[in-house]
Amino acid sequence: MVCRNCGRELPQGALFCPRCGARTDAPVYSVADVPDPYYAREFASIAAGNPGRFNFAAFFLGPFHALYRGFFSCFWKLYFPLLLVQCVGELFACLYAGNIALSQLNTGGTGTLFGPPVLVSWLFSVVCGVWGLTVAIYNGATFNRRYCAYVQGDATRKPHVGALIGLIAGYLVWIVALVALIFSMAFRAFQTSSDWDLPEWDDYNSYYEDEWAGDEFYNGSYGSQVDDIFQQYLDYDQAYINGYLLEAERTGSYLEQFQRAHMFYSDEIPVYQAMSAGFDQLSVTEDVVENEELGVDAYLDITAVLGDTTFQLTVQQWDSYVWFVGQSCYLTDSPDDVYYMSVEELESVLAYCYEQVDGSDTSSMARAVRGSWSEENGSTFKITADTLAGEYYGLGTMIDGKVQGWNTDGGYVLMSVDESGENLTLEYYDAEGNLMQTKQCARA
The missing domain is CATH 2.20.28 (Rubrerythrin, domain 2)
Known part of the structure; x- marks a missing residue:
């Protein structure tokens, strides 16, 4: 035969x-019904009792290959549920990310996209990935046998190009829809962010010169003398509210230690001396707290009077670190009408206090390290008040006469300038306190 x-x-x-x-x-066969050589051989092999070879096109191209071969039941049963679930997940991810971004812009926050929805999204991605890989392996291993049965061994079946084009077009439409959604949410975010503008630190003076006099910015719970101070001293500088206590000065009561503490604004004038010079009346009481992690943690409650305004200030002191953690004020004859001051307003009051000290040097290493510096390789960088206020580092304490700046990874840098003010030394330490690198820089 x-x-x-x-x-x-x-x-x-x-x-x-x-x-x-x-x-x-x-x-x-007629000329129009020439069999596909690959499937003709596969169908003949399968008819002879062989399992059929692994189909790599079916493995890698999955739904596209199934529709192209006209194997519609394979597409609907294997791939359509997976594609539908993936599309729903992609839509959820876009909406969630967009809503979080809008929320952050509306509140001025800087949070990240962490939380239970992100964990669910991660698990969803893992499940879909495992699902997709399992389907791909199964389809690649069994496609030829199932396709042979589907077409009843007819190797002359023509490809369905139209079905393939339809799936590709559907994918493109979905991608365009997601991109449009992302752009629309980005546009909403841009519009939202344009409705509020926090001042850039470089423009802080001009911002408050325009805005502080408005009724919306404060409720007027302080006297005219303090109002004048708020208007006059507008520079943002974290050095006014962050300070240190040298090791040799950490003796006696916490009140006695505070009387020797310095803010980074001045290495010469203790903050207590400045406050004594600036306020009409000043009293400090201790509030010592036992902390399991930090040991003894001292809070100093300060009551100060300036003109017809009374201030309630709180200073936290731990080890060699000193910083203001609370501030409010009220008209002395209206103690129930409390105004909670901003950090910038507290800095204005402290700036005023420092200026009332006669004949004392207000220089400090924390301000001396500021400016533009040139490294040995020729590159330049700039240290500003913002650099030490969280932009790159957080002010810590003074170690061996050097300014400590904490990094986000727990490491820190020590910064110091020589007597000429023209040479900067940077010493980088890891979180365990090991010296990692030293840089010598010259003022640019």
């Missing part, structure tokens, strides 16, 4: 030709 399509000698009882894949009882 020979194949009526190609003339090859056939084994007794063969249903398909091992050369061309034609059925032995089928008519001779």
Whole structure:
């Protein structure tokens, strides 16, 4: 018995030709019905009892390959549920990220996209990835056998190009829709952010010169003398409210230690001396707290009077660190009408206090390290008040006459300037206190 399509000698009882894949009882193929060589061989092999080879096109191209071959039941059963779930997940991810961004802009926050929804999204991605890989392996390993049964061994079935184009078009439409959604939310975020503008530190003076006099910015719970101070001293400088206590000065009561503490604004004038010079009346009481992690943690409650305004200030002291953690004021004859001051307003009051000290030097290493500096390799960088206020580092304490700036990873840098003021030394330490690098820089 020979194949009526190609003339090859056939084994007794063969249903398909091992050369061309034609059925032995089928008519001779016409020119329009030439079989696909790959599937003709695969169908003949399967008819002979073999399992069929792994189909890499089915593995890598999945739904596109199934539709192209016209294997619609494979697409609907294997791939459509997965594609639908993935589309829903992508939509959720875009909406969640966009809403979080809008929320951060509306509140002026700087939070990140962490929380239970992100964990759910991560687990969702893992599940979809495992699901997709499992389907791809199964489809690649079994496609030829299932496709053979689907087309009943007919290797002349023509590809369905239209179905493939339809799926590609659907994908493109979905991508365009997601991009449009992202852009629309970005546009909303831009509009929202344009409705509020926190002042850039470089423009702080001009901002408060325009805005502090408005009724919306404060409720007027302080006297005219303090109001004048708020208007006059407008520079933002964290050095006024962050300070240090040298090791040799950490003796006696916490009140006695505070009387020797310095803010980073001045290495010469203790903050207590400045406050004594600036306020009409000043009293300080201790509030010592036992902390399991920090040991003894001291809070100093300060009551100060300036003109007809009374201030309630709180200073926290731990080890060599000193910083203001609370501030409010009220008209002395209206103690129930409390005004909670901003950090900038507290800095204005302290700036006023420092200026009332006669004949004392207000220089400090924390201000001496500021400016533009040039490294040995020729690159330049700038240290500003913002650099030490969280932009790159957080002011810590003074160690061996050097300013400590904490980094976000727990490491820190020590900064110092020589007597000429023209040479800067930077010493970088890791979180364990090991010296990692030293840089010598010159003023640019």
